[in-house]
Structures are given as C-alpha cells and as structure tokens.
Amino acid sequence: MYFxxxxxxxxxxxxxxxxxxxxxxxxxMVGFAIDTSRMIMTRSSLQEATDAATLTAASAIFKKANTxxxxxxxxxxxxxxxxxxxxxxxxxxxxxxxxxxxxKDAKVTIEKAxxxxxxxxxQAVTFYDMPLSSFSFERYISSQGSVIISTSSVSKxxxxxxxxxxxxxVEYVQDFSYSKSKNQYAMHETANSDxxxxxxxxxxxxxxxxxxLGQISYAGQVYPGDDSNGTLxxxxxxxxxxxxxxSPPTPGTNNYLAMKVAYDKLTSAYEASxxxxxxxxxxxxxxxxxxxxxxxxxxxxxxxxxxxxxMKQRGIRIFxxxxxxxxxxxxxxxxxxxxxxxDSYTGNNEVDLDxxxxxxxxxKIGIQLKGGVRVNS
Numbered sequence: 001m002y003f004x005x006x007x008x009x010x011x012x013x014x015x016x017x018x019x020x021x022x023x024x025x026x027x028x029m030v031g032f033a034i035d036t037s038r039m040i041m042t043r044s045s046l047q048e049a050t051d052a053a054t055l056t057a058a059s060a061i062f063k064k065a066n067t068x069x070x071x072x073x074x075x076x077x078x079x080x081x082x083x084x085x086x087x088x089x090x091x092x093x094x095x096x097x098x099x100x101x102x103x104k105d106a107k108v109t110i111e112k113a114x115x116x117x118x119x120x121x122x123q124a125v126t127f128y129d130m131p132l133s134s135f136s137f138e139r140y141i142s143s144q145g146s147v148i149i150s151t152s153s154v155s156k157x158x159x160x161x162x163x164x165x166x167x168x169x170v171e172y173v174q175d176f177s178y179s180k181s182k183n184q185y186a187m188h189e190t191a192n193s194d195x196x197x198x199x200x201x202x203x204x205x206x207x208x209x210x211x212x213l214g215q216i217s218y219a220g221q222v223y224p225g226d227d228s229n230g231t232l233x234x235x236x237x238x239x240x241x242x243x244x245x246x247s248p249p250t251p252g253t254n255n256y257l258a259m260k261v262a263y264d265k266l267t268s269a270y271e272a273s274x275x276x277x278x279x280x281x282x283x284x285x286x287x288x289x290x291x292x293x294x295x296x297x298x299x300x301x302x303x304x305x306x307x308x309x310x311m312k313q314r315g316i317r318i319f320x321x322x323x324x325x326x327x328x329x330x331x332x333x334x335x336x337x338x339x340x341x342x343d344s345y346t347g348n349n350e351v352d353l354d355x356x357x358x359x360x361x362x363x364k365i366g367i368q369l370k371g372g373v374r375v376n377s
Contacts, residue, residue: 039130039149042093046126047151049089050106054122054155056085057110061120061157073120075110082108082124102128118159125152167280168365169212169271171230171262173289177219177253194357195288209278211235212271216261220252220296230265232274253293256300259307259337262287266316285316286365291334294327301333308337319360321345323353 057078064073083103090099107125129146172195213235217228228247265271266285275283295301308318320334323346331346338344343364345356 038133039147042128042130043149043151045093046090046128046149047153049086049093050124050126050151050153051155052089053082053086054124054153057082057122058120058155058157061122062159073110078110078122079108082106082110082122086124086126102126113156120157120159121154122157123152123154125150165210165278165280165282167210167212167275167278167283168286169232169266169275169283170286170288170365171214171216171232171265173216173218173255173258173262173287174247175219175253175255175290175292176217176223176247176249177293178249178251194354195361208234208236210280212274214262214265216258217247218253218255218258219250220254221250222257222261223247223250230261232265232271234274253295254297254300255289255291255295255333256303256307259287259289259304259311262289263307263311263316266311267314284365287311287316287318288360289318289320289334289337291320291322291330291337292324292326294330295333301329304333305336312339317343317364319343319345319364321347321356323347323356 060081061073061078083106086106087099087103090102093099094102103126105127107123109121109123111121113119113121128149130149131146132144211234212232214230214232215228216230217223222229266287272283295304311318317339318337320338320343322331322334322344326334326346334346335341335344345352345359347353347356
C-alpha cells in the first residue's frame with residue numbers, strides 16, 4: 001500500500017502509469033459493449049428466423065388438413081420444412097455454411113398436444129456459439145472464446161373439426177351503370193383489388209374447398225355470361241381474374257334484378273350440392289353489393305328493400321357500399337338493405353375504401369375461414 005501511495009503522490013510519470021492501469025479496464029468495457037450489442041442483435045435475428053420456420057410448418061399442416069381433414073401429417077416432411085425455412089431465414093445473418101450447420105443442429109419436434117388432439121405443436125430450438133470479441137473481459141477470466149445463444153419457438157396448428165367445417169358462399173354484386181362518374185370507376189377498381197387481396201387471394205388456407213364465389217354485373221340489366229351472371233365457382237386464380245376485370249359500362253340502373261339473381265344463386269340446389277361435396281357442414285352466405293347510381297324506376301327501390309328483407313330472414317348477410325358521388329336516395333337504399341348499419345359503408349376516398357375491404361374481406365367474412373395457426377416465442 002505504501003508503495004502504491006508513493007507512486008500516486010509522485011507527479012513524475014503518473015499519466016503513463018494511470019494509462020497502463022486503466023487501459024485493460026477501458027478495453028474490457030469496449031469489448032463488453034461490442035459483445036452485448038452483437039448478442040442482442042444475433043438473438044433477435046435468431047428468434048425471428050426460428051419463429052418464421054415453425055410458423056411456416058404450422059401453416060402447411062393446417063392447409064393440408066383444410067384440404068383433406070383425413071390427411072395424415074408427415075412429421076418427417078414437416079421437420080425438413082422447418083429446417084429448410086430456418087436455413088433460408090438465417091442466410092440474412094450468417095454465411096451459407098453457418099446457416100446450414102445451425103439449421104441442421106437445431107432441435108425440431110412436431111407432435112400432437114395429446115393423443116387424438118386436433119392441435120399440433122411445432123417446436124424448434126436453435127443454438128449459436130457466438131465468438132467473443134478480442135477485447136472481451138470474459139474471454140480472459142473464463143478462458144472461453146465464445147458464448148452460446150439459444151432461442152426457442154413453438155407454433156401451434158389447431159386443425160378444424162370435420163363436423164364443424166365452415167363453407168362460405170359469396171355473391172359479389174357490382175354496379176356498372178354508364179351514369180356513374182369516372183371517380184366512382186376508379187374507386188370500383190380499387191375495391192375489386194383490395195377485396196381480392198383481403199379475401200379472395202388468401203394463401204394460408206385452401207380456399208378452393210371453402211369459398212364458393214359468384215360475380216353479378218348489372219346496369220339496366222344483369223350482364224349475360226358466367227363471368228357476370230352470378231354463376232358460382234370455387235375460388236381459383238381464373239375466377240379471381242374475372243372479379244378484378246369487371247365489365248364495360250352500359251346505360252340504365254336496376255339493382256333489384258341483380259339482387260334477385262344473387263338471392264336465387266345462394267339458395268339454389270346447385271349451391272347446396274357444391275358445399276356438400278366439400279363436406280362443409282356449416283355454410284355462411286353473403287352478398288357484397290355496390291350501390292352507386294339511382295334506379296331508373298324508383299319503384300325498384302322498394303322491390304330491392306323487400307328482397308333484402310327476405311334474404312336477411314333466410315340468414316344471408318348483406319354488405320353494401322356506396323362510394324363517391326352517390327345520391328342520398330341511393331345511400332338510404334344501401335343502408336336499409338344491409339344487415340345492419342355496421343355492414344353498410346359510405347365514403348369518398350381511398351382510406352374509406354380500404355376500411356371497407358379490410359372490414360368485410362378479413363374481419364367479417366374472412367374470419368369464418370381463418371384457421372388456428374399461432375406462434376409462441
């Protein structure tokens with residue numbers, strides 16, 4: 001102690017001595033900061049990759065079960081899917097050789113929650129031996145040149161009960177009256193695109209076994225042809241292309257005729273037979289109707305209202321939207337025709353239209369189709 005005290009009291013060369021004493025401390029602090037930052041970043045990226053890998057497998061399992069409730073899940077194939085997707089995700093952070101090794105060494109288990117359970121647990125545990133920096137204090141006191149970072153993720157796929165399979169039948173009624181404005185046509189195209197994205201083009205489930213979809217184009221009359229006369233098709237890319245394309249404008253407006261076709265198609269023997277073929281035990285029926293121009297014959301307003309009332313009594317849910325330069329008369333008709341005020345939409349801009357497409361496509365119709373796939377990190 002006397003020796004150190006004497007050194008510090010002496011002003012000659014104190015700076016060099018203090019620098020020599022403090023340098024290891026400063027370097028170790030720098031090393032600690034570097035290692036801590038790398039550990040946080042690496043663990044976060046590793047967790048995201050592991051979550052994505054298990055969720056991919058859960059979605060694949062659920063999609064297979066939706067296509068065929070009696071399908072046997074190939075655990076080996078799903079395990080390989082987890083490892084493959086994990087490796088692809090890890091390439092964003094590591095070299096190919098490291099990503100390949102980490103995915104190969106990851107512990108992957110896929111099993112039912114219990115015997116005969118409809119729930120599959122997909123778990124992956126990933127380990128990474130992260131090298132410490134050259135300045136790391138831990139490297140010297142523990143003689144360890146690395147630290148192990150591990151992440152775990154569990155995704156669950158809740159398979160549908162075959163006795164409660166829900167099918168959906170939708171008639172999309174579109175106004176192509178010549179009298180509507182250019183602004184309404186632009187909004188109409190946006191509505192088609194957004195609805196397709198939020199409902200008709202979902203990839204998380206096999207909509208070809210669940211969503212029966214028809215399109216009705218109308219002006220003074222209902223347009224002929226399967227593309228526009230309400231003919232119901234199972235969801236396919238070709239069917240969606242028809243929905244997006246729409247029809248050319250023609251004179252006149254008679255929404256009663258279009259709603260009558262929608263009603264007839266949704267209550268037809270063909271619709272019931274098609275849903276039965278897919279083993280859909282519960283069928284939800286919907287009409288999405290565009291009201292953009294006034295009926296030429298005002299008496300058709302009351303006919304449409306009476307028809308809407310009858311459809312609602314039969315359990316058909318009706319969504320209506322009136323965007324752009326729509327008269328108060330037609331707005332009132334749209335509101336009265338909808339199942340409730342929450343199912344009737346008006347607006348003048350893209351924000352309003354986006355709310356409509358997401359509410360209807362995802363939250364109100366889409367929720368009937370959405371399955372149980374979730375991830376717990």
